[in-house]
Amino acid sequence: MKLLEDKIKKEGKVLEGGILKVDGFLNHRLDVKLIAELGADIAKEFASAGASLILTVESSGISIAYAAAVKMGLPVLVAKKHKSHNISDGVYTAPVFSFTHKTENTVLVSDEYLSAADRVLIVDDFLASGNAAMGLLSLIEQAGATCVGFVAAIEKEEQGGRALIEGKGVKVYSLARIKEMRAGEIIFK
């Protein structure tokens, strides 16, 4: 999606360790007009997927998931991140290792809001190593629901997450697909 790629080229910052900072429009300060366009693009791509629910994870995925949900007329389920692995009743949980923060978290959703009848579209801000995606896919599997696709606003192709998700038979769609990042330069696929 040219609009997002242009924005990343103009305002994204490449930090050490392969971290792309998009704080100015996607994560910390939200460019609401841009995010609404991302939502419209996602809705168009998955118009015929028969999704019943959009699943995201707090907190950077929420605005993008919301923007897509508005266009698709769907509810959003926001998986919670916890530091602890305490498992209580009535929830599905999965471990997720954060590439950015080098910590392991647990993602969690209530079983009240995810059922075997659901056709789930996952929407997140980044796809890198695919750890968060695999955690969310695990929640969907535990519920016996179907995943109709995985969307990332930004994919960092070098980190290999796409193959993991596609290996589960799930379609991957990224709005900006970065082939390579070097200091001061971002190369799109």
Next chain:
Amino acid sequence: MKLLEDKIKKEGKVLEGGILKVDGFLNHRLDVKLIAELGADIAKEFASAGASLILTVESSGISIAYAAAVKMGLPVLVAKKHKSHNISDGVYTAPVFSFTHKTENTVLVSDEYLSAADRVLIVDDFLASGNAAMGLLSLIEQAGATCVGFVAAIEKEEQGGRALIEGKGVKVYSLARIKEMRAGEIIFK
């Protein structure tokens, strides 16, 4: 706002310790149509406030802030929550005690995205004791910016947060104002 009050009456659950659970439509599962209506109501109320920015805090405030921002044509700044009090360069920070989780966090925004010229509307999901609000107000004060109002989707009046914010000369607007909660009963003002 009758739409929200009706939803709270129908689906909200009063837990021990004065906690109101609205997981089914506002916090965990997001009722996107309802939240869009909340955003429209906020935009109408503050149409002439001359706001330049909406400030919220991760993660439950994000969707409501986004919905208001779409209607008002404004960017959103999402304050980050941190467990630690490590203060790095280029950020404003303030301590916030969480009533629900009984923990102290730090809220943080980059000074790149909040300046003395900003007229800031704060949007959050809950107003209870006012701790989160005071933390966000402190960030605005540190930047030398102006706060044009504080919005909560749900106000729990008994916990007294309104007086703290109004004491700072800031207008408080809540979309559902709960006077009293008892087991199985929620009384609105």
